[in-house]
Amino acid sequence: MRRVALLLTILVGTLRLEAATRAVAITFDDLPDINAADESVSEQEVVTTRLLASLRRSAVAAIGFVNEDNLSDENEQPDPRRVALIEQWLDGGFEIGNHTFSHQDLNEVGADVFERDIVRGETIIRPIVERRGMKLRWFRHPYLDTGKTLGDRDRVDAFLKERGYRVGPVTIDNSEWIYELAYLKAHYFQRPLIRRSYIRYMRDRFEFAESRSRLVFGREIPQVLLLHAGALNADAFEKLAAMMRGRGYHFIGLDDATADPAYASANSWAGGGVGWLERWGVAGGLPERRFENDPKVPLWIQRIAGAKDE
16 A cells, blocks of 8 residues: 555656646747638737737747738738738737748648748748848748648758748647637627637647657657637637646747757658647657547537538
């Protein structure tokens, strides 16, 4: 009995130590607003201001990945008000990265078209960043699709490196965009219910990523969370940050997260977009099924959104 009690004490102590040292980098895709195609500039200004205020109140360092197509007017010229939304991110002390011009899928369009979209996606933001004495350093693939073949992936990776980019990995991917759709379509009285469900869903996604991290590496690594800039996170991020802190997380930058040796692990993934924990695990010999059965968006949210979590 004493031996069992000692083992339990060690196990509890280890879990507490892991929880106390958990870290996460916060990233947002589809700046300035995931709903930019359907919202007025005034609506995007409100969302951006609320979201950045929530990040500041939560004392969170974050990076936002920009689709420059959403910064142009109907004549495909830079719209000063839309560009100002990106300036707001930088004025707030946050970093920005390239998410391509028009959110094209590398797996669908191929490397030639994709590389042109990368270059077009830095026309506005690179000068903005460099005028501030900073560098445009990070890139994220739309849909997390990094190439149908290793040849395409390696070619685009080399192209990105030549242009001074690092790929922004993701270890906690999710279907939060379905919640965003539901949030916009829901009646006003449903929104608090959706926010509460969203926090529970994200808690489950964190728990899943933590377990897969232990499966792949035997420990919990610094996580990288993928979110989208939109109305839901503008309203719910402070609760989301509180949930993360409740799980023992502190917030770090993408540089610090990817400095962990885990992020240099072998990655032989080619195919559909999945998170990096699965990529590393499969490269290390784990079957893909060990990364299935991840938490799904509740059916009632999917119905409101009119989208399936597949």
